[in-house]
Amino acid sequence: DQQVKQNSPSLSVQEGRISILNCDYTNSMFDYFLWYKKYPAEGPTFLISISSIKDKNEDGRFTVFLNKSAKHLSLHIVPSQPGDSAVYFCAATLTGANNLFFGTGTRLTVIP
Amino acid sequence: NAGVMQNPRHLVRRRGQEARLRCSPMKGHSHVYWYRQLPEEGLKFMVYLQKENIIDESGMPKERFSAEFPKEGPSILRIQQVVRGDSAAYFCASSPGGSDNSPLHFGNGTRLTVT
Numbered sequence: 001d002q003q004v005k006q007n008s009p010s011l012s013v014q015e016g017r018i019s020i021l022n023c024d025y026t027n028s029m030f031d032y033f034l035w036y037k038k039y040p041a042e043g044p045t046f047l048i049s050i051s052s053i054k055d056k057n058e059d060g061r062f063t064v065f066l067n068k069s070a071k072h073l074s075l076h077i078v079p080s081q082p083g084d085s086a087v088y089f090c091a092a093t094l095t096g097a098n099n100l101f102f103g104t105g106t107r108l109t110v111i112p
Numbered sequence: 113n114a115g116v117m118q119n120p121r122h123l124v125r126r127r128g129q130e131a132r133l134r135c136s137p138m139k140g141h142s143h144v145y146w147y148r149q150l151p152e153e154g155l156k157f158m159v160y161l162q163k164e165n166i167i168d169e170s171g172m173p174k175e176r177f178s179a180e181f182p183k184e185g186p187s188i189l190r191i192q193q194v195v196r197g198d199s200a201a202y203f204c205a206s207s208p209g210g211s212d213n214s215p216l217h218f219g220n221g222t223r224l225t226v227t
Contacts, residue, residue, distance in 0.1 A: 002154075004154070006154075034215060036218075041220065042220050042221075043116070043118075043203050043205075043218030043219050043220045043221050044155070044203070044218045045218070046215040046216070046217070049215060089154060089155070098145075098157075098160040098167060098168040099145070099157035099160065099168065099170075099171065100155075100157065100216065101157075102147075102154035102155040102156070103154050104152070104153055104154040105154055
Protein backbone atom coordinates (compact mmCIF):
# COMPACT_ATOMS: atom_id res chain seq x y z
CA ASP A 1 0.00 0.00 0.00
CA GLN A 2 1.82 3.06 -1.32
CA GLN A 3 0.70 5.93 0.90
CA VAL A 4 3.01 8.44 -0.76
CA LYS A 5 3.09 8.59 -4.53
CA GLN A 6 5.30 10.31 -7.02
CA ASN A 7 3.70 9.63 -10.35
CA SER A 8 6.43 11.12 -12.54
CA PRO A 9 9.46 8.85 -12.57
CA SER A 10 11.51 11.44 -14.45
CA LEU A 11 11.63 15.11 -15.37
CA SER A 12 13.96 17.08 -17.65
CA VAL A 13 14.34 20.83 -17.37
CA GLN A 14 16.59 23.40 -18.99
CA GLU A 15 19.12 25.14 -16.79
CA GLY A 16 17.72 28.37 -15.38
CA ARG A 17 14.10 27.29 -15.70
CA ILE A 18 11.80 26.13 -12.93
CA SER A 19 11.60 22.48 -11.87
CA ILE A 20 8.34 21.33 -10.32
CA LEU A 21 8.23 17.94 -8.65
CA ASN A 22 4.92 16.60 -7.46
CA CYS A 23 3.84 14.27 -4.68
CA ASP A 24 0.47 12.92 -3.56
CA TYR A 25 -0.44 11.15 -0.36
CA THR A 26 -3.43 9.16 0.77
CA ASN A 27 -3.24 9.27 4.57
CA SER A 28 -4.96 12.42 5.84
CA MET A 29 -3.29 11.92 9.23
CA PHE A 30 0.13 12.83 7.85
CA ASP A 31 1.15 16.19 9.29
CA TYR A 32 4.79 16.58 8.34
CA PHE A 33 6.34 16.32 4.90
CA LEU A 34 9.92 16.26 3.71
CA TRP A 35 11.87 16.24 0.48
CA TYR A 36 15.12 14.34 0.16
CA LYS A 37 17.62 14.48 -2.67
CA LYS A 38 19.68 11.45 -3.65
CA TYR A 39 22.73 11.17 -5.85
CA PRO A 40 23.81 7.78 -7.23
CA ALA A 41 25.66 5.58 -4.73
CA GLU A 42 24.87 7.98 -1.90
CA GLY A 43 22.23 8.14 0.78
CA PRO A 44 19.29 10.55 0.69
CA THR A 45 20.07 14.07 1.88
CA PHE A 46 17.44 16.17 3.60
CA LEU A 47 16.41 19.17 1.52
CA ILE A 48 13.36 20.92 2.93
CA SER A 49 10.31 20.17 5.03
CA ILE A 50 6.86 21.55 5.78
CA SER A 51 4.41 21.14 8.61
CA SER A 52 0.71 20.76 7.91
CA ILE A 53 0.02 24.06 9.68
CA LYS A 54 1.70 25.84 6.76
CA ASP A 55 1.04 25.84 3.06
CA LYS A 56 4.44 27.08 1.94
CA ASN A 57 8.04 26.89 3.07
CA GLU A 58 10.93 28.48 1.26
CA ASP A 59 14.68 27.96 1.53
CA GLY A 60 16.78 29.70 -1.08
CA ARG A 61 16.00 28.26 -4.51
CA PHE A 62 13.74 25.58 -3.01
CA THR A 63 10.07 26.08 -2.11
CA VAL A 64 7.64 23.42 -0.96
CA PHE A 65 3.90 23.95 -1.32
CA LEU A 66 1.30 21.93 0.56
CA ASN A 67 -2.34 21.58 -0.44
CA LYS A 68 -3.96 19.60 2.37
CA SER A 69 -7.40 19.42 0.81
CA ALA A 70 -5.93 17.83 -2.31
CA LYS A 71 -3.38 15.79 -0.31
CA HIS A 72 -0.74 17.13 -2.64
CA LEU A 73 2.63 18.76 -2.24
CA SER A 74 5.14 20.06 -4.71
CA LEU A 75 8.77 21.10 -4.70
CA HIS A 76 9.77 24.07 -6.83
CA ILE A 77 13.40 24.66 -7.72
CA VAL A 78 14.17 27.97 -9.36
CA PRO A 79 16.44 28.59 -11.10
CA SER A 80 17.37 24.98 -11.81
CA GLN A 81 21.07 24.17 -11.99
CA PRO A 82 22.89 21.13 -13.45
CA GLY A 83 24.00 20.19 -9.92
CA ASP A 84 20.34 19.71 -9.02
CA SER A 85 20.25 16.62 -11.23
CA ALA A 86 19.40 13.80 -8.81
CA VAL A 87 16.52 11.64 -7.63
CA TYR A 88 14.08 13.49 -5.38
CA PHE A 89 12.06 11.62 -2.80
CA CYS A 90 8.97 12.94 -1.10
CA ALA A 91 8.33 11.60 2.42
CA ALA A 92 5.53 11.97 4.94
CA THR A 93 4.98 11.14 8.57
CA LEU A 94 2.80 11.75 11.60
CA THR A 95 4.25 13.73 14.48
CA GLY A 96 5.39 11.18 17.05
CA ALA A 97 5.56 8.32 14.57
CA ASN A 98 8.74 6.34 14.22
CA ASN A 99 9.00 6.12 10.47
CA LEU A 100 8.85 8.06 7.25
CA PHE A 101 6.77 6.93 4.29
CA PHE A 102 8.66 7.54 1.07
CA GLY A 103 7.49 7.96 -2.49
CA THR A 104 9.23 6.10 -5.31
CA GLY A 105 11.20 9.14 -6.40
CA THR A 106 11.47 11.43 -9.43
CA ARG A 107 14.70 11.60 -11.37
CA LEU A 108 15.39 15.24 -12.26
CA THR A 109 17.78 16.04 -15.09
CA VAL A 110 18.78 19.67 -15.54
CA ILE A 111 20.12 20.22 -19.04
CA PRO A 112 22.92 22.81 -19.34
CA ASN B 113 33.61 12.53 8.69
CA ALA B 114 30.96 12.97 11.35
CA GLY B 115 28.13 11.60 9.20
CA VAL B 116 26.31 8.29 9.41
CA MET B 117 28.79 5.56 8.54
CA GLN B 118 27.72 2.28 6.99
CA ASN B 119 29.86 -0.67 6.10
CA PRO B 120 30.44 -2.51 3.99
CA ARG B 121 29.38 -0.43 0.98
CA HIS B 122 28.90 -3.53 -1.09
CA LEU B 123 28.23 -7.05 0.11
CA VAL B 124 27.86 -10.16 -2.00
CA ARG B 125 26.43 -13.29 -0.45
CA ARG B 126 25.36 -16.65 -1.84
CA ARG B 127 21.89 -17.92 -1.07
CA GLY B 128 21.75 -19.38 2.42
CA GLN B 129 24.61 -17.34 3.85
CA GLU B 130 24.32 -14.66 6.50
CA ALA B 131 24.65 -10.92 5.88
CA ARG B 132 25.70 -8.45 8.57
CA LEU B 133 25.33 -4.74 7.88
CA ARG B 134 26.80 -2.17 10.24
CA CYS B 135 25.83 1.39 11.00
CA SER B 136 27.47 4.00 13.21
CA PRO B 137 25.16 6.98 13.78
CA MET B 138 26.20 10.58 13.66
CA LYS B 139 28.01 11.81 16.74
CA GLY B 140 25.48 12.77 19.37
CA HIS B 141 22.65 10.77 17.76
CA SER B 142 21.10 8.01 19.82
CA HIS B 143 18.29 6.97 17.48
CA VAL B 144 18.93 4.63 14.55
CA TYR B 145 16.60 3.63 11.73
CA TRP B 146 17.03 1.02 9.01
CA TYR B 147 15.38 1.38 5.60
CA ARG B 148 15.46 -0.87 2.56
CA GLN B 149 15.24 0.22 -1.06
CA LEU B 150 14.34 -2.44 -3.58
CA PRO B 151 15.08 -1.71 -7.26
CA GLU B 152 12.77 0.94 -8.74
CA GLU B 153 11.06 1.52 -5.39
CA GLY B 154 11.20 4.07 -2.61
CA LEU B 155 12.75 3.50 0.77
CA LYS B 156 10.72 1.30 3.09
CA PHE B 157 11.01 1.52 6.87
CA MET B 158 12.27 -1.60 8.61
CA VAL B 159 13.17 -0.89 12.23
CA TYR B 160 13.81 1.90 14.73
CA LEU B 161 16.22 1.42 17.62
CA GLN B 162 17.64 3.32 20.52
CA LYS B 163 20.62 2.12 22.53
CA GLU B 164 19.90 -1.47 23.66
CA ASN B 165 16.22 -1.18 22.72
CA ILE B 166 14.14 -1.99 19.68
CA ILE B 167 11.42 0.66 19.62
CA ASP B 168 9.55 -0.25 16.46
CA GLU B 169 10.20 -3.24 14.20
CA SER B 170 6.89 -3.12 12.36
CA GLY B 171 8.66 -3.02 8.98
CA MET B 172 10.91 -5.99 9.56
CA PRO B 173 10.15 -9.32 7.91
CA LYS B 174 9.09 -11.75 10.61
CA GLU B 175 11.75 -14.31 9.81
CA ARG B 176 15.49 -14.22 9.11
CA PHE B 177 15.89 -10.49 9.88
CA SER B 178 17.07 -9.04 13.18
CA ALA B 179 18.57 -5.77 14.37
CA GLU B 180 20.41 -4.58 17.41
CA PHE B 181 21.99 -1.39 18.71
CA PRO B 182 24.23 -2.36 21.62
CA LYS B 183 25.43 -0.06 24.35
CA GLU B 184 28.84 0.01 22.72
CA GLY B 185 29.51 -0.24 19.01
CA PRO B 186 27.48 0.12 15.84
CA SER B 187 23.96 -0.95 15.07
CA ILE B 188 23.82 -4.27 13.23
CA LEU B 189 21.20 -5.45 10.75
CA ARG B 190 21.48 -9.20 10.38
CA ILE B 191 19.90 -11.27 7.62
CA GLN B 192 20.14 -15.02 8.00
CA GLN B 193 19.86 -17.51 5.15
CA VAL B 194 19.69 -14.80 2.51
CA VAL B 195 17.56 -15.26 -0.60
CA ARG B 196 17.71 -13.45 -3.95
CA GLY B 197 14.78 -11.24 -2.94
CA ASP B 198 16.94 -9.74 -0.18
CA SER B 199 19.09 -8.04 -2.82
CA ALA B 200 18.59 -4.34 -2.19
CA ALA B 201 20.19 -1.19 -0.85
CA TYR B 202 19.97 -0.97 2.92
CA PHE B 203 20.16 2.51 4.38
CA CYS B 204 20.73 3.46 7.97
CA ALA B 205 19.65 6.83 9.33
CA SER B 206 20.07 8.53 12.66
CA SER B 207 18.54 11.38 14.57
CA PRO B 208 19.26 13.05 17.87
CA GLY B 209 15.82 12.26 19.21
CA GLY B 210 14.02 14.60 21.55
CA SER B 211 12.32 16.41 18.68
CA ASP B 212 9.61 14.50 16.87
CA ASN B 213 10.29 16.02 13.50
CA SER B 214 14.08 16.25 13.42
CA PRO B 215 15.10 15.19 9.89
CA LEU B 216 16.83 11.86 9.52
CA HIS B 217 20.43 11.83 8.38
CA PHE B 218 21.18 8.90 6.10
CA GLY B 219 24.32 6.94 5.46
CA ASN B 220 25.44 5.98 1.96
CA GLY B 221 23.95 2.54 2.26
CA THR B 222 25.06 -1.05 1.88
CA ARG B 223 24.24 -2.68 -1.42
CA LEU B 224 23.54 -6.34 -0.83
CA THR B 225 23.66 -8.71 -3.77
CA VAL B 226 22.56 -12.29 -3.27
CA THR B 227 23.79 -14.68 -5.94
